[in-house]
Amino acid sequence: MHEIRWGIAGPGRIAQAVVRDFEHVEGARVVAVGSRSTDRARSFADDFGIERAHGSYRALIEDPEVDVLYIATPHPQHVAIATAALEAGKAVLVEKALTATVEGAQKLIETAQQRQVFAMEAMWTRFQPAVVATRDLITDGAIGEVRTVQADLGVQRDFDAGDRLFSKELAGGAMLDLGVYVVSFAQHFLGTPDRMEVTGSLASTGVDLDAAMLLAYDDGRAGLVSCSLRGPSPGTARIVGTDGWIDVASRFHHPHQVTLTRPDEEPRVIDAPPLGTGYSHELIEVSDCLRAGRTESAVMPLEDSLAVQRVLNEACERLGVHHEDDLDLDLG
Ligand SMILES: NC(=O)c1ccc[n+]([C@@H]2O[C@H](COP(=O)([O-])OP(=O)(O)OC[C@H]3O[C@@H](n4cnc5c(N)ncnc54)[C@H](OP(=O)(O)O)[C@@H]3O)[C@@H](O)[C@H]2O)c1
Structure with a gap:
């Protein structure tokens, strides 16, 4: 090696x-x-x-x-x-x-x-042992066909115009920092959505402070996701299938535990902590x-990153937030 x-x-x-x-x-x-x-x-x-x-x-x-x-x-x-x-x-x-x-x-x-x-x-997130366990359960048919994915990720950050998170120039805002987790999670388990709806609010610097999205699929499946810099939220995710559901414990983007629930069965808790911080x-x-x-x-292919990026930027544009890359960055 x-x-x-x-x-x-x-x-x-x-x-x-x-x-x-x-x-x-x-x-x-x-x-x-x-x-x-x-x-x-x-x-x-x-x-x-x-x-x-x-x-x-x-x-x-x-x-x-x-x-x-x-x-x-x-x-x-x-x-x-x-x-x-x-x-x-x-x-x-x-x-x-x-x-x-x-x-x-x-x-x-x-x-x-x-x-x-x-x-x-x-x-x-995609490499966390608890997420790997979730993937394995779904592949084994534990919850049937995945129909919806719900996920939220909110933190309370005091507004500071000089902070990267609130800076227009540095492409701040909830969407690219936190929304990326909820959208990527939904994309991982549902595939790329056919349509999207979004609502949200902006900071005085012109970046998004929070957003909630419906990721819609033509066959009726859906992702319901939200992100926020305005206030804390549980940071949980739930994947619902035709035969049961999996709860991904807080904070779902680096979880230690998932719970499988199927009708008429005791919930099954799976502990799968990460190595180090994850x-x-x-x-x-x-x-x-x-x-x-x-x-x-194969777990985080570039095609998936591009699909997620399209959703994030489309959502930002609809909220009135236009981002730019720093293509003139001085590399030295
Ligand atoms: N995976 C996670 O859990 C996680 C958590 C937080 C952030 N992130 C991601 O990591 C990235 C950095 O976030 P961060 O919070 O670590 O940012 P940060 O503390 O502001 O650090 C960013 C670094 O980038 C460099 N940089 C280069 N050009 C810059 C510019 N024009 N303005 C400011 N800094 C510049 C700076 O280093 P020099 O000036 O020394 O070159 C700076 O130390 C973001 O893309 C964010 O989404 C990931």
Whole structure:
């Protein structure tokens, strides 16, 4: 088993959480970090015992000792870094949402496919052991045909115009940060919706603060999902089939437990906690795919990320929120 050498682009909040889960990933090591600032890269490298600190994303991409980049910048900066990395032959794991726009997602995917280099959205939910257990139950027919998926994800965030989450320029808003989880979850178990309805509200900065969506399928199946930065919600998901249902415990995007309920049977509780915080599982998936020479994950394929991105951006547009990718990002 050869070692997979990782580089981290964007030493921000999520990178600090994800880097800690590498201790649970056999045969993988973070060897470099890249930032727009040498000092920030150095400080992150020192905090986490990483060998090399690069003062530009370009230097990280050109580091010959890096096999794969974990891209943890705000959404509009994903596409420029990811396409430059892919063009240099480096695999990429790109934080959710994949990009800020559908065009950006298409560009990223086309580059990966043309270069035949691995790319995946960091949708860690799909790799959680409890979600894997859910998938297995459904494949085994435990709840019959899946008819509806319900999911919510809300947090209370005090408005701060300077925070990424509320910034128009950084493609903030509930939809791309939290809506991506509920839409991706529904898409995973129902497929890509035929139509969509959305309602929601905006912040003074012009980004969406909350949204509720009906994802409609022509055969009557449906996803009922919501997301919010305005207030907390349970963060649960329920998958309802013709023969029963599965409750995914809070918070459903990294659950420890699911419960299967079927008529006339005692509910069956399945405990399946993640390794570490739960980011380890997507890192293991990337490592496994790279070792197997695959250019995509079968669990989080690029086609699914694109389908989800279309729903997210369509919903944003209908709410009056137009996002842009930062295609002129200075890579250094
Ligand atoms: N999977 C999860 O659980 C999870 C949780 C939170 C966030 N995320 C995702 O991770 C990404 C980053 O979120 P975050 O909360 O970690 O953001 P953050 O704390 O603001 O960090 C983002 C990093 O991106 C870099 N960056 C590059 N261009 C930038 C720009 N124009 N403005 C600001 N920063 C820029 C910055 O590093 P330098 O300036 O040093 O280069 C910064 O440290 C988002 O796509 C988000 O959806 C995922």
